[in-house]
Amino acid sequence: MNFSGLAKRSGLLPFAAAAVLLFLKALLFRYFLFDHIAWAQVPADLASILVLVGLFDTISPDKSKKYVLWAVNFVVSLLLFASTLYFNYFSTIPTYSALNELHQVGGVKDSVKATIHWQNFLFFADVLVMAIAWLIGRIRGTGVEAGRTSRTWKLGVIALTVLGLFGSYLYIHNSRSIENELAQAEDVGFLNYQVSAALKAQEAAAKVKNIDVGKLTEQVGQLASSNPDLQTTETAPEGFGAMKGKNVIVIQMEAFQNFPIRLQLDGQEITPVLNGLADQSYYFPHFFQQIGQGNTSDAEFMSNTSIYPTAKVAMSTGYGDRAIPSLPKLLEKRGYAAETFHVNDVTFWDRNKLYPALGFDKYFDKPYFNDDHFNAFGASDEELYKTAVNRMVELKNENKPFYIQMITASSHHPFKIPKDKQWLKLPADMEGTQLGDYLQAVHYTDYAIGELIKALKANGLYDNTMLVIYGDHFGLQPQDNKPEDVSRKLDITYQERISRFNIPLIVHAPGAAPKVIKTAGGQVDIMPTVANLLGVSLKDENYTAFGHDLLNTVKNVFGMRYYLPTGSFFNNEVMFVPGKSFDDGTAISLDTLQPVADISKYRADYDYVMKLMGLSDTFVESLPKR
Template structure:
């Protein structure tokens, strides 16, 4: 009996180890569209290490159960990681996977990105369970025939286990050490292997915790100032009074963050139907920034809220609401509260979603209005429609007007959320038959409804005497169209425009309606979500320099060139400047660049290396700064 159990445990060790390696190779293919065989050993190493340790510490009679339980747990991890990658386009770290509890809030959206191939991670487990039930049904017939195992064979197997443990540990240690300096997370994950990549992330967290314990935020602020002074942006900053400074001083501010709203639908029509008539009019009559790009991290919409209010970069490995909701975050709402403003935020979902219950007081909002504040017309998984969001919003803002107190109000729309299913009763356009029940057709319908709802909001503001005294800021939080689901050629055919799967995808609108503006202005300056707060502050006459406010973005109305960093959806080190989008490889030299103007590859991008080095330092200092902020 003992010999049989030994033989069975040995067989299961080899079988499960092989299956797990195959699953990690499948994950490589799903992540990187290839299997780089020179790095496969980096996947095999941690599997052999863990399986070897389990073999040594597990009693013979329990080995089969332990091995297959480990197989199941790792399969769940790989499945979740693949689904995560499908939805977000990034290799998740264990910190990002902590956010899986948010999936139930966007279940419909996530389910639409699960692919049949993802279920292959469980194929062997289903077969194993089937055989086990069949074995039990046939009254315990032994399908694992055992034979005599000689002492020499036992010794050889023991040597294999020891080689697996020692070799696995050595190779994993080497892989982790060799890849830690790679800033491009995709290259880092491919080189280190998925499991080793998780260890790299854990090591970085430990180092960051050490920084928090020993760092001084004053030193960090000084380093930011030194970096900024070394990088010349514009001669305009030397002016006594920056352009537009204080032109809207004392005005109310309403910031509308539009869900999944890309810039390309503006000024476009579908079969003669104007897609965004309201935003088109606002863009023509106000400040329109057509070259603004998303910069969010794992927190997606909540990261956009964080950025637009604080001008701090997301760290890229964890939602800012989860990681920093316990801090005192310097922000525009806090600055305006000191000047007599009230600060409020409106969102139709439960405030616990993405830990907004902590994020909102961290940013400095006086109060929030969430799910229970709105009439639920069952628009989508979030509940109330944008129309209901604005009906409640106008009502509450009218009350504030009666008190004579200026306000800063943030609205987060949700009617345009993936998978973009607008109930028929709410649809305002008719898509052609060939676009019906496609992501592109659904997306354009959702965008149009978002625009329509905004029009009802503006009507409500005018009716209640709020419009003429309010600066209205509108921007998209992140892209909507999934690149694996919508061919750029279909977008180009439907609307007659050029669409690039990276530049157009990440390009979001920023429009600022300024009361009393006689003629609109198109501001072609490249910018990002970190630039929204400094730009609005300038209009309101809030000098960030005098307030000693550390911002990592810039006032887009007073610079002649700009560089903004992006990570998570693109690798760390990626940036947009006035000319190109740049994405690094292992280093700057093996990166790629695309022209913002022509959407064509740029072969010689060597002159932009200064921008690359600058943005890496700036984002690193932003991470350092936010981690050193005091807790509430």
């Protein structure tokens, strides 16, 4: 009996083809993400594929079986393709929850296109081959008819499915202690990782039942006092109330890293405005992004709340229906107007839910700005600031102090700005590169801030206003910018993670003595720092903050996840990234940007950050619906 005859009569061919093709694609996915294939973990992929293909093979009628399995193959191929692009852009593996944000892709289509490489389409090579084979078969009038599945084969498929289910269970169970998402995904494979993520989400949801928020707040305070590496000043808070009653302008700069600050290129200052502002302000050179799945919107969430993003869902999407404690709400109690400005549509990343949840009185989005077609988002930073200043003047005339948040977009990936706004003279080896485009974009962003400052001064607002300026997240994409190339071209030391996640924070407080503060900080620290300067005591307000006032923190410790594995943290000395656990993690010095051999002294910080982020997750989950 020949094989083709057996395949036709038993129904073996559709199952075998689907299983083999998906297995090969799982190997390809591993190679794309990890630059190698960990063969010891490959059986995890095989187990999950046997479960998936076996289930659909079992429930599908014989006549439609091959079509169902080809549909499964296509859907999984699409998921692997999309997940590869997602990893290229975000450096993390998406879970099923990221599918909720697929409708946001249209808003950043230029960025998505820029991440696609031709190799990624290998996931669909078999689809093309089968389409050609089907077309030839139609022309010739031939084709493979579906065979009737034998009872023996059906039992065999069920047995393989059960075997795969048992294998998947073992892999998922044995990896439960791995907090590092990338390490876990490599251990259990893409499909099993989705199941593991769902199980963890269920466990997290169960923990928030019957939570006593008061006790949770006490735990946060006790946790901070138990960490020897977290040190605050023992004297009266520095700067407390120095800006009391003054207006506040918060500028969140799109994709703005710290390395352009004070950088020169062939004698040209990249950020002359911010350089001058940093010299007259509190400047924090060791400041880092902490965003999760919501990216820019997560940065807005953190800077206004001092709560960690869960990294499981964009905070605007997952918690926009909650009563969220925030700085805008605290200031509104003190008579402030709280308003926010963004040139994109307010529904992008569900900001129409986020802004009311944060307590903003009003938001200004796309229709409020003159569209000068600067980039894919529409209006330029200059138009953003013109509209905002007009509104500030109105509030000034009403004798109303204000808290104004502005989200810039002119330096958004892929950093293509109009030719007449490209004022830097780039070296030949930077022309047409992402690095060159990025420098042009941030140079324009800096210029526009200068125009804003001129307008504030012209309208008598500058001397009575505190400016808070920071980056939301990194700009340079790692797959397009090798650290050694950036270092060589700019004559700096560009570390692949520390330099990438390092963003600027500048707080211009009129009348305050300028100071460079080298305490390490993250975006959860913005709100406590600003509240201190405004004379808002978070302790008196019984406010649960998960960050710290950087003006009064001598040594800081804070966590980061999503773009780094859970358990990663920064302190004043290092950036630490765990492996499967703390023991196989790595630490890089913030000062030398070199590896640190002895990591044992950082275990307490690791334990602290894991507990702190867990408490933050529990806290935000426990917030009541609005």
